[in-house]
Amino acid sequence: MEETIRCDHMDETLIKQMMETLPGDEPISRMSAVFQALQSETRLRILFLLTNKDMCVCELNYALDVTQSAVSHSLRTLRQLDLVRGKKEGRYAIYHIADDHVRLLIEMCRQHVTEEHK
Amino acid sequence: MEETIRCDHMDETLIKQMMETLPGDEPISRMSAVFQALQSETRLRILFLLTNKDMCVCELNYALDVTQSAVSHSLRTLRQLDLVRGKKEGRYAIYHIADDHVRLLIEMCRQHVTEEHK
DNA sequence: CATATACATGAACAGATGTTCATATATTCA
DNA sequence: TGAATATATGAACATCTGTTCATGTATATG
Structure with a gap:
């Protein structure tokens, strides 16, 4: 139906100022991709496991209930989003958390879902 | 094909200990839902706007390029994930960020996608 | 060199998601 | 009360995602 509303009490100029503080399309797109990656239960479990110890693919495969392909x-x-990094060691690929940023992201979210509401 | 590999150098007991430190299915599921919510560009923009100023639906609708329905x-x-909260004021519904936790989550992600690699 | 192990990747399909459209509800105001 | 404004919600559809399957590549070992 109608696409855009302009309510009575709205300060149009003020809102336009707010719009300019928004991150641009590209940062938003990248953030979206990062959260998109963190949304998968498998990828979350991988990150939690790597929090404790660097691991190779088959260790992760052993610890999780998905195929090696899925891992x-x-x-x-x-x-690709620089949330983990991998190094080749012989025939193994050892993965580790990219940086403490990532640890904080998932830890902060864990606290959010853990704490009592209000 | 094969579903689970057991590589040679793996310390099975150690990995099993790691598995026990994993958050349970329900916390993981909730975290997944939170990140899922943060993955949408529209919802991210809403959160950034609300970071500056509490806003009603039509102000958000005006600021964003989506329908009022989408907002x-x-x-x-x-x-539903307690990332924002709303209060009814007359015929307006004013929304605000739930807590600083949420601000930190998106701010931390913004830093991650902004900073130079390595 | 041949085989096994460890990992990566393309294809495909089932399931989930975000948007718009249509419409309903609630509040204000004339 | 009736009309306009502000918000919410159900349905539907097109798009995207994660997994498995199948297979490819690389390293190690006998």
């Missing part, structure tokens, strides 16, 4: 796909997503 | 749907999602 690799998940790691690829996390790698 | 309301987005707010519902954010409300």
Whole structure:
């Protein structure tokens, strides 16, 4: 139906100022991609496991209830967003959390879902 | 094909200990839902706008390039996860960020996507 | 060199998601 | 009361996502 409303009490100029403080399309898009990656239960579990100890793919595969393929796909997503980093050691690929930023992100979210409401 | 690998150098007992430190299914599921909510560009923009100033639905609708319906749907999602809270004032519904936790989450993510790699 | 192990990746399909459209509800004001 | 404004919500559809399956590549080992 109607696409945009302009309510009576709105200070149009003020709102336009607020719009200019918004991050641009590209930062928003990247943030969206990061949260998108963190939304997967498998990828969350991978990050929690890597919080304790650097691990190779087959260790993660052993610890989680998904195929090795799924683990690799998940790691690829996390790698592309620089949430984890991997190094090749012989035939193993050892992964680790990219930085404390990532630890804080998931820890903060854990606190949010854990704490009592209000 | 094969579902689970057991690589040679794996310390099975150690990995099992790590598995026990994982958050349970319900916390993981809730975290997934929170990140899922934060993954939408529209919802991210709503949160950034609310960071500056409490706003009613039509102000958000005016500031964003989506229908009023989409704004309301987005707010519902954010409300259900306690990321924003709303109060009725006359015929307006004024929304605000739930707590500083939420501000930190998006601010931390913004820093992550902004900072230079490595 | 041949085989096994560890990991990566493309394809495909089922399930989930965000948007718009249509409409309902609630509040204000004339 | 009736009309306009502000918000909420159900339905539907197109798009996106995560997984598995199948297979490819690389390293190690016998």
